[in-house]
Amino acid sequence: MKVPMSWFADYTDISGITPKEYAEAVTMTGSKVEGVENIGENIENVVTGKVLSIRPHEDSDHMVVCMVDVGEGEPVQIVTGAPNVKEGQIVPVAKHMSKLPGGITIKKGKLRGVESCGMLCSHDELGLTSADLGYEPEYGILVLPEDTAIGMDIKDYFGLNEEVVEYEITSNRPDCFSVIGLARETAATFKKPFKLHTPEYNENSENINDYISVEVLNPEKCTRYCAKMIKNVKIGPSPKWLVSRLRACGIRSINNIVDITNYILLEYGQPMHAFDLRDLEGNKIVVRDASNGEIIKTLDEQDRTLTSNDLVISDGKKAVAVAGVMGGFNSEVKPDTTTVIFESATFDAASVRLTAQRIGLRTEASSRYEKGLDYNNAKPAVDRACELVQMLECGEVVGGIIDCMGKTKEQKVHDFRPDKINAFLGTDISTEEMADYLRAIDFEVDLDKMTVIAPTFRPDIEAEADIAEEIARFYGYNNIPVTLLTGEATTGGRTQLQTTRDVVSSLLKAHGMYEIRTYTFTSPTIYDKLLIPPDSDLTKNVVITNPLGEDTSVMRTTTAASMLNALSYNYNHQNAQAKLFEIAKIYLPTEAGKLPDEPEIITLGMYGNTDFFDLKGVCEDLFENMHIKNVKYVADTTNPTYHPGRCANLFINDKKIGTIGEVHPTVAKNFDIEEKCYLAEISFIDVFNAITKEIKFKQLPKFPAVTRDIAMLVDKTTPVGDIEAVIMKASGELLDTIKLFDVYEGSQIPEGKKSVAFAISFRATDRSLTNEEVNKVFNKILKDLEYKLQAQLR
Amino acid sequence: MKQKLEEINSSVEELLKNSTELDSLEEIRIKYLGKKGELTAVLKGMGALSAEERPVIGALANEIRDFLSSEIDSKKKELEEKLQNENLVKEVIDVTMPGNKKEIGKLHPLTTVLNELKDIFIGLGFEIAEGPEVEYDYYNFEALNIPKNHPARDTQDTFYIEDNIVLRTQTSPMQVRVMEKQKPPIRIIAPGVVYRSDAVDATHSPVFNQIEGLVVDKGITMADLKGTLEACMKAIYGNSTVVRFRPHHFPFTEPSAELDVACFVCGGKGCRICKGEGWIEVLGCGMVHPKVLANCGIDPEVYSGFAFGIGLERLVMRKYGIDDLRLFFENDLKFLKQF
The missing domain is CATH 3.30.930.10 (Bira Bifunctional Protein; Domain 2)
Incomplete structure (x- = not known):
């Protein structure tokens, strides 16, 4: 979520706070700032200027020499190669010693011998895209409207002089996917008053209910459906301030009506949709389950096949929108649209999420709905849209409202137990201080009954631990003391x-x-x-x-x-x-x-x-x-x-x-x-x-060992392991160690045979072995080797 | 006879004076003092002497024999010493030449640092828990307060084996497994491999390591969480390490926090390494969500606890200044030998 800092001024006072201080403070209360960007910081000394005259360049076919009024009295001479330059145009002018995005500096100089005191700029050179402008400009210099003031800083003209804050919003805070939500957090962070705006506008004497009716057939999945009607709509471009705000938040301008719905999406966090009344058949809107296999072409001109688990908005005959995900192609606002129905509704989070997943379409709307939106926000949002229509003078608000409530949950009343919360956090915060933190973010605290009620835009508040977190983050995580574990000791360790x-x-x-x-x-x-x-x-x-x-x-x-x-x-x-x-x-x-x-x-x-x-x-x-x-x-x-x-x-x-x-x-x-x-x-x-887990000590040998070497011829294929096994078995208890020291094949060894030699060591634990004893064992070894492996002593 | 003895004495002394070889000493000894030697011959002739002469000559002969053999011995010692000294000179070596080494292998850097962490926590009374990597959805999500269709599942791109079985996306299921089996007091860490469906690049891997920590007891506070993790960070990064706890969200802890340490490079001013923020995110933590305790049959009104999860790779990368995660799994010896 991106918000230009200036937008917060509509709701609270953050004057005198630097972007760095701001980012640090709100990060520490839970609205993590990913970065603060100033789109205009790479542009300097670029102003609006009027092309007074054009004459050919004496030494170039494709360049011309312009005299440009940049609001400084004397016009300046600028050479340009732009094919679309004409006398009387207002264009962006990079003056001598100006800076443009990409680290470019423009200086006075000569172009093929003719002095040029700057550069006329294209939108590209200013780092702007067609999305920033809201239209596709022609190739060449950027031509601004005729009534543009001369000598104006281009950053002010485009609203580029703006600190835009980018937030990482966690999934539990759908309210913070809106300017109002972040403004509320901002105000509470800096302990400043937060004032919500109540939209005001004039309505005509007609009533929307005479034009259209709304029926909600699935009140579980549609918790509220508000609609307002606008007549005599004049589709056209939006004013610059609106385009700027949308652009700062990363949304491109389409036309005034669509821009209004997007503005509401940003400001209120409430997705809205605008239907062209001409396309709604049967004078009614029905919120219903789709039928299995029902197909709708969405705004992006893709056919989407739905199931009965998906919720649609339909008119008397056909589906006109996938609820909470995307509007239908068949009812979108067109250049000649004259009557619009604004929809501002709330839908069940899980249902929207599943539908968006199933049809593989995640939109700005669905990603908000699936986190759980506040039904109490739907009406103020649509009112604000009507107010904007009036401000932009792009239509006439029809009287009356359609407002269908679905099934909503009662807000839970929580016990307020400051002692328990302090014990949980390891703090000593007073009851009043806790109450202040909570009230600053619109929680109702009753100190007589000792209860807390969370606002409806906070679906994440389910229990005491959640309330403790609200208190902790405004008290300051870093103000919570640092203690070491006490309690019953544990030994720890590896198994x-x-x-x-x-x-x-x-x-x-x-x-x-x-x-x-x-x-x-x-x-x-x-x-x-x-x-x-x-x-x-x-x-x-x-x-x-x-x-x-x-x-x-x-x-x-x-x-x-x-x-x-x-x-x-x-x-x-x-x-x-x-x-x-x-x-x-x-x-x-x-x-x-x-x-x-x-x-x-x-x-x-x-x-x-x-x-x-x-x-x-x-x-x-x-x-x-x-x-x-x-x-x-x-x-x-x-x-x-x-x-x-x-x-x-x-x-x-x-x-x-x-x-x-x-x-x-x-x-x-x-x-x-x-x-x-x-x-x-x-x-x-x-x-x-x-593994032998218990190791027992064995007495060190008290009597000497007797070692005998033995070399024998065996078949080449006889495994040494077998020979060893025979030796071990024949030696019995007297065997101390057995060590292979030579295996040899080759000259002097008959074909198919190999020579194998061992050093065998004998020892008794209770006496020195006599030669006779050793000979006896040794002879048995020889006999067994000969008998079992046909070994010949060498 | 006496004269004869004295002649022997003087000729031996003379010979000894001139001898320079150890071998000639032995010859002298044999010639005069040996079984068939001249002095022995003299002694054999003693029978011919009178009773008066015999003890006198006998004493003299013994005296001379003792004297000569001690002379020979000391000459021998002298020559041996000389020889040894000559040898020592000959045996001079170049001590700057390299030693003969037996190569000893090394543990993988991830293991080395993990072992350090284990020891830190064992010192605080923690045990080490282990569990399956292929895990039931219930343990990986449901029991951790992440029901089906919860948006938090989006951020953990999960590999599925069956509808109810996943490759665990975090070591947190170990919290549930431990609490189901063991009653408080609980102090465990659970290191292990986890999986997320991220394509491989310098900072992402579909397979990586986490270390889960869990403490549950009566009266565990958020202040304890801070104290324990701060101590741990100081043990890893040094006593002057500055940490901060920043509010965050995890479905299975409440309150939740992320722990940042002040950037090692710029000390908090902001630089390229910390992306200008001055802080580097190290781990996620929080007080165990009461629902999670209840899911495991532990009464949240009586017990409380905290949990944390540390990404091992990032910790190790920071510690050694490693800039590419892929190096951990390529296992090039030129890499493994550095730690």
């Missing part, structure tokens, strides 16, 4: 789960991994890129019905693509290597009408100077540090996203908790990564559940 998340992050960080944040929605085509078949459960996802685009239309069921995108971004932005992690959600649908599951996944990704075992090492460290035992890595050749020979599923106590591996080269390519990259996806909650 075990939350702490675990932090622990995982710091362990991964210690491995040189960087945390990333990714978008949680993705494209349904991502599964193709990951080579996930269309029948996979992973492709069943939570779908956004109104996405921004296909790329962001489903909630992800895997974090793999998010991680690969991040790796790809780094790969393609000259980062030679990357190690990344994220702990974030996936979204798994459950059933219709129910929320999906949102499990968290620890995702690890890396490329560049790394391999599978680096990534596996990170996982192993993670589990060890969190005292998670029994993690098994089982080769998986079937996961389509991964390299079939370099992928393992992770199990804890036979429950699958994740996958780790080299990304399938095709998948890597699909993400524009031309290098081996590695990925792990691990269920966070399963990790959390597997």
Whole structure:
């Protein structure tokens, strides 16, 4: 909402307040100022001037030399190239040392040898548009009416010398979408009197009711319908002051009658409509529900199909307006209109909102109606319109009024409890002071009965907290004291789960991994890129019905693509290597009408100077540090996203908790990564559940360990994990540690075989082991390896 | 024999004087004091001596042996020291060369700042609540006093999954979820991801993070709201931070406010960063609307509370001077390594 500050002078006194002081003060009482603009501040030293004579330029075909009277006695000589310049015209003249929008300065100079003391201006050069003028000017200099005074500052002429305040109005304050509403807030802010104007005008002796009748068939949706009639209408342009005010508020001038309705919209916040009486058939107006499929062509010449939930204004035969949204094309005011019916009505907020939504048409009117307009405002607004008709001398107001009341709510009487309000705000404001704040914005306060009644233009006031807010904002939020929380102490802190998340992050960080944040929605085509078949459960996802685009239309069921995108971004932005992690959600649908599951996944990704075992090492460290035992890595050749020979599923106590591996080269390519990259996806909650929560101290070893190395030949395909398992089982309790130190294939090793070597350390907790004991265990290991894995000792 | 011993003594002394190598010391020791050494040989010949001579010569031999071995030891020590000193000189390194680092990763800047915030509120006795991102319309809107067809729904361009399910547009539904489960006193913050249908640009993202805060107890006042948030802002931006509370509207708080901090760049005079206003909007807050309390089964006549919502991205952008929101989600290491 934009309002020129000068408009407030009609209602209150803000003289002597600078725009900055004004903006600061009203912002602090709740009418947030977004900015104060002075349209004319870029224009200086431009005046109206009369072209006295024109002579040709001796050295140019398209330029002429004009003598212009700028009200300074001596005419000035100005060279112009404007094709439409004629003697006797009044035009804007930028004098020597003048400023124009865009930082342009005009100075005295010579144009092809002829002195020019300024410039004749087009509307464009003044930063004006046809909307500002209210008509489409011809090409060239801007020609002003013949009766324009000479030597007048062009800013005064166009009313550009104006501070225009732009407000951010919150949706709970429909009353502030009007000059009057903001003037009331302004007056209360500066503790100045606020005087409402009562419109006055003369009526003829006829009565509107002899011409037309109004019937409201849906009084729930139409809370009031006022109508006045204007005869002998003379459609024409509006006076400059009106055009200026509309322009300052961002509305272009159309013609006097339409401008009046727009002026009322701004001043009263009351949308109005003007019907041409000729187009209203059957001498009546009926406010009714539309019939299903009823079509109306609105003012913007679009056909709108309505339903029975939409409210229309119709005449005896046809719909002539969509109530609260837009008038019909069939009954608009035309240049030859002579009789006008002004409508000033209030409609149910939700109904207007739904209709506007359904037909996809949000207008100045609908955006006000949908916030809830005051039925008590409808009549003063239409009276003001009649007053303006008289001021503009553009018609004759017919006597009488049509005023149909629908169903309105009784204003609630609130208990006024100053003690309770002070306790709520933490303040010590006196009852009288509270009453003063409330009365300044037209609340009725009864200090005998201790009650408060809000004005009807404040639908947002529903309970005591709302009244407390009114008091607080005029008392000043910044005057409310600052206290610290008291009352029952709470311990606060993180839950075990939350702490675990932090622990995982710091362990991964210690491995040189960087945390990333990714978008949680993705494209349904991502599964193709990951080579996930269309029948996979992973492709069943939570779908956004109104996405921004296909790329962001489903909630992800895997974090793999998010991680690969991040790796790809780094790969393609000259980062030679990357190690990344994220702990974030996936979204798994459950059933219709129910929320999906949102499990968290620890995702690890890396490329560049790394391999599978680096990534596996990170996982192993993670589990060890969190005292998670029994993690098994089982080769998986079937996961389509991964390299079939370099992928393992992770199990804890036979429950699958994740996958780790080299990304399938095709998948890597699909993400524009031309290098081996590695990925792990691990269920966070399963990790959390597997953590050994109670850690028990174990005595430090008192007796020495005995270490034996063992090297053996096995089949190339025998997994090291299997060998380790055999060794562990055979060693029993005496095993202290087992460490792989060599795997070798090549010369001296038979085809199809590999050499594997371990250092095995044995220890007993209660004695030094003898050679014999160790030999016995060692021999059992050898025998088992030979028997179970056909290993040959080297 | 005595003479022989003295000869040994003097020849060893002579040898020691001239020896410069550790190895030669060992040779001397073996030659004279070793098992087959000359002094040992002398001692072995002691059987041939008379009973009177034996203790005298024996004492002398022992004396000489002790003397020589201590001479050898001290010579050895001397040579070792010398050698070590030579080595120290040889081992000079260029200490200005770079160290061998093991790269440690970093948390995302959003996480780092969020952790700071969590710690501030935990210090004030707050717990951390978590909840779903895909949320029922009821929690995201209805229970927060935003019924269907309420104009406030317009300002929160919502992604819908089903008629009754949305991607939460705010972390405020956590207020309701917490109040339904827990009776006062309540002090929680609820950080999390929220969604609004905004196209991506330097200052907008359809996915972003908020931190909700909620305090409910007997006797909670608007003054408490101011005190708590002012303390929080000072913890984040420093003790000299100036804040103001400006009236605003949220359907689920009454009175409602926005908290501004004085512009860090111009200190409140107005500049490009604060768009000439002198203030930067940081968060929205207010006293929990009595209807919201009642919706959660908490009697607004007995209890009151306050709530607030902080946009994490903007906070982090201001803190580090980041000018483009998209950087948070591109995850370029050149960005991530800076924090």
